[in-house]
Amino acid sequence: MIQTKFQSCIEACLNCIALCNQCAVACLNEKDVAHLKKCIQLNLECVAICQAAANVLSLDGKFSKEICKLCIEICNACADECEAHANMGMEHCKECAEACRKCAQACEEMIKAA
Amino acid sequence: MIQTKFQSCIEACLNCIALCNQCAVACLNEKDVAHLKKCIQLNLECVAICQAAANVLSLDGKFSKEICKLCIEICNACADECEAHANMGMEHCKECAEACRKCAQACEEMIKAA
Amino acid sequence: MIQTKFQSCIEACLNCIALCNQCAVACLNEKDVAHLKKCIQLNLECVAICQAAANVLSLDGKFSKEICKLCIEICNACADECEAHANMGMEHCKECAEACRKCAQACEEMIKAA
Amino acid sequence: MIQTKFQSCIEACLNCIALCNQCAVACLNEKDVAHLKKCIQLNLECVAICQAAANVLSLDGKFSKEICKLCIEICNACADECEAHANMGMEHCKECAEACRKCAQACEEMIKAA
Numbered sequence: 001m002i003q004t005k006f007q008s009c010i011e012a013c014l015n016c017i018a019l020c021n022q023c024a025v026a027c028l029n030e031k032d033v034a035h036l037k038k039c040i041q042l043n044l045e046c047v048a049i050c051q052a053a054a055n056v057l058s059l060d061g062k063f064s065k066e067i068c069k070l071c072i073e074i075c076n077a078c079a080d081e082c083e084a085h086a087n088m089g090m091e092h093c094k095e096c097a098e099a100c101r102k103c104a105q106a107c108e109e110m111i112k113a114a
Numbered sequence: 115m116i117q118t119k120f121q122s123c124i125e126a127c128l129n130c131i132a133l134c135n136q137c138a139v140a141c142l143n144e145k146d147v148a149h150l151k152k153c154i155q156l157n158l159e160c161v162a163i164c165q166a167a168a169n170v171l172s173l174d175g176k177f178s179k180e181i182c183k184l185c186i187e188i189c190n191a192c193a194d195e196c197e198a199h200a201n202m203g204m205e206h207c208k209e210c211a212e213a214c215r216k217c218a219q220a221c222e223e224m225i226k227a228a
Numbered sequence: 229m230i231q232t233k234f235q236s237c238i239e240a241c242l243n244c245i246a247l248c249n250q251c252a253v254a255c256l257n258e259k260d261v262a263h264l265k266k267c268i269q270l271n272l273e274c275v276a277i278c279q280a281a282a283n284v285l286s287l288d289g290k291f292s293k294e295i296c297k298l299c300i301e302i303c304n305a306c307a308d309e310c311e312a313h314a315n316m317g318m319e320h321c322k323e324c325a326e327a328c329r330k331c332a333q334a335c336e337e338m339i340k341a342a
Numbered sequence: 343m344i345q346t347k348f349q350s351c352i353e354a355c356l357n358c359i360a361l362c363n364q365c366a367v368a369c370l371n372e373k374d375v376a377h378l379k380k381c382i383q384l385n386l387e388c389v390a391i392c393q394a395a396a397n398v399l400s401l402d403g404k405f406s407k408e409i410c411k412l413c414i415e416i417c418n419a420c421a422d423e424c425e426a427h428a429n430m431g432m433e434h435c436k437e438c439a440e441a442c443r444k445c446a447q448a449c450e451e452m453i454k455a456a
Binding site for chain 1: 155156158159161162163165166169170173174175176177180181184187188191
Binding site: 275290291294302 | 401404
């Protein structure tokens, strides 16, 4: 890998995108989807911002730190919401929350290191 | 249109994506591509952030203002770079710079109105 | 505009992205969200494919026709689903279906012209 | 992981996005960027299509197979181009070609299994 400096952060963002998309679709297929609409909306917003972060970092962009700061905020907001449902037996929310927290942490480390 | 409040901002972001992609490819096909590499890199970063902004706004996301703030920064950075080349006869840079400035302005207005 | 040949198709794809995202979020906020889950899922898939189409076209990509063919399929599938709900008074589905049909038609024209 | 069936394919697509973006920027910073413009353009097109594939698969979309078929084509086209430069000492092209081939293979396997 060439630009190893951001690699773990890029990977954490990409993993978060996949888990958020999967959580959104799994939520849609839950019986009580009405209670999960905030979760789905945050999942989709998280996908949008993590996708920008992964692209900006892999392009070695000028605003890498700024997009990572925003990524931390949305990832933690999404994780907060997911964790509430994770405690109610929704495995997809549990896995999504973990991916979001890991992504937020990877972004924190990227900002410190940059 | 339902969410008319952000509509002109979303459209400005989407237009900016198209013009930045087109500018990047047109730059690649210029003879003196070596002088345009900073322009191409900013074009691509601008696409990534405008794409996030358009998605977050159309999802009526929690971080709409924050992503628009970042969008203003990258759009102005990209426009600054493009304008330098626009003065040297590159039509794609001129058009791209205009789309970036319009997008930055639409984001400013969105932030004030939100 | 430089690459006018694909311009109207790019614009139709970008418009479709915005309307599909907005339809997804509006569906999530409907009382009977359980009946709209297929619609939401198609909306999101349509966003993903239209985004690729808009990017590939604006990059003047090698697989422009192929991505447009796939775009026609997802846009028509999404429009079919939205139209069912449009008839039941959901304005966001009506607008989304229109954007999807226009996008499918613009892709058809692009394929013929290319 | 919930939807384990597509997981390795999603991961291969996401990895390919990161490596293609990095290859594009590394190419831009090579001395002889003029010889690499086809490579950069294919890199960017590959990012666009892999991003759609990763999103459609993680949304468990209706057109998962179709987007994967297109993903195989662009990944192999990008790998062919990158391999030519990889033999001339460009490490980023070598790594990118490998990621593209792995992604194409993962898409082949996904199509067979689906």
